[in-house]
Amino acid sequence: MSAMTADSRLLSLLGMLAAGRTCSARELAAHFGVTPRSIRRDIASLRELGYIVESLPGVAGGYRAQSRTLLPPLQLETGEALATAVGLALLNGAGLGTANADSATVKLRAMLPATTRESVGDISAAVSVLPGHEPGVDMSAVMTTASAIASRNVLTFAHEKRQASGSETLRRRVEPVRMVVLGAHWYLYAWDLTRSDWRVFRLDRMSEVHETTFAFADRDHPDAEAAVSSAVTTDAYRHTVVLEVDASVPETKSWFPTRTATITKTRSGSRIEFGVEDLTWAAVITAATPVPFRVVEPPELLSALQELGERATRVSRSGTTRPA
Template identity: 40%
Template sequence: MSDTTSRALSLLNLLQTHRHWPGPELAARLGVTERTVRRDVDRLRELGYRIESTPGAAGGYRLEAGSAVPPLLLTDEEAVAMAIGLRVAASQRLVGGAETALTALAKLDQVLPPAVRRRVAALADAVRPVGVGGGEAASTEVLGELALACRDSERVRFTYTSAAGETTHRRVEPHSLSPADRHWYLLCWDLDRDDWRTFRVDRLSGIEHTRVLFPPRELTPEEVDAFIVVARSWVRQPVETDIVMDLPLDRMREQFGQWGQGATAEGAERTRWPVGGSDWRETMYGMSWVPAGVPYTTDLPEPHRSEMREAAIRMLQALDSPPPPRARS
């Protein structure tokens, strides 16, 4: 294999691993000049690969969908079979890393011609794997776009509709995608809230790629899991209340960590924190997280307020009257 051919294949491999490559970075990766990169891009275009180039300081190259599946990759039938298989793998959570199937699918979608992509979409609608159901379906296109943004550390914008129907526009730095309880969740750094946020993917729409890259923020797998656990519990509960504690919002977040999501400042020295559960006992457990010595109030409604008060009184009586020693047998 000639050096030119080897270099062109290396360039193709790089183009397939990121949505957008700046010209100088490609040249540095390949150890050639930017002029040589331009010539190699032209060679790949002659082979059928559609490569978009943009000028300017933020310019560079990206691989586009072609009018036919590029040579030496897959036939139309193989491309359809692979794309359907990846969609099934993603929906079944068959791959160890939750994003693996999605990033592979997104990479494949980048080069699928429109006609093949339509066939994939039609077949995907008809294929429903056994054991997958319940919850709202997340679009594989949206999942693929987010998976690429996570992989490339690229800022994105999107519209989010909450469970209450409130629509907001968000600017985020995506970190990871995770499946849980038949839903997909996006964990990201919210640029407007200046904090970590978790969003259900089926409530996302209108994703815009900014082509602005960012240095990834480090999280341990345990921290990611904790964020997802909080997100799974962040749904409307049968018993809900607000706790207002005499603790500034920043100090409250320091002590509560991920569980401080949803908390808002109630003036400069107090914090309002929503708590809920399947019954008043779970709500009481949430209230027990308020740090020792911090006064707080709650608007827990009746009859749950009376039931909790009666249980608390009996607990206090039990603490004041320990049981007698065990009788010797």
């Protein structure tokens, strides 16, 4: 290996240790072409800089850096830098931009060659979100929730429940399982410790999000994505409409968005479930289905379809819904 400066060796050494592998002083000395004594001095220097480097005893022992320590300077190749820039741009484009994301973008652009810097600027300017379509999710709430899910720690927060009569904010204490993005919203699927049941919460209605130090054991739970989809598309509505259509799931999704319906595969096609407050509106959606279908439920939808058909017939004959 060609000779390198002490500073360069220090950075390379930190990168090797942070990868999670345990390396002995003799192995590191051979890799860098120095003596074990030099490696021990380098380890001492890293510790003085604030990096946590563990010394593991025994035959298989050596040095290993904890992953949750200060971040070393990153050395990104062009493709890695562009991928990072895309990720930061998508955060802003999804309405999840933060001051940290903005400062990271500035630092990223400053350290890149001119041509790559222009590409990063192009990416940042190419992604946007229309007013009124921001998810309104607090990034700190997302990060705290994600940490609690990964660590299996109980999560507490205040949740705003909206109803026709008004809204109320209740304290919640849950075992978080998964965050699911559906349509324009982020949802948390969790076991509600107060109600002893699985619940779905919208993140933009959560505040005072706090990860506790109380760990919990895994529970057997339904599929989180299916549960969120069901809660959003059917459970929150007065009527649940179920159709069986002669089309594959991908075909069905092309004209019936999954953010408004739960679509599953059947033996001969697909099953569509969606919720509505008004069956008259459901009749319009059902009648517009472009493939052969069968109404599974509710039976009241058949009457609404009949009324819609009679209304459409009057319009087609006279150009008006008024009786002749």
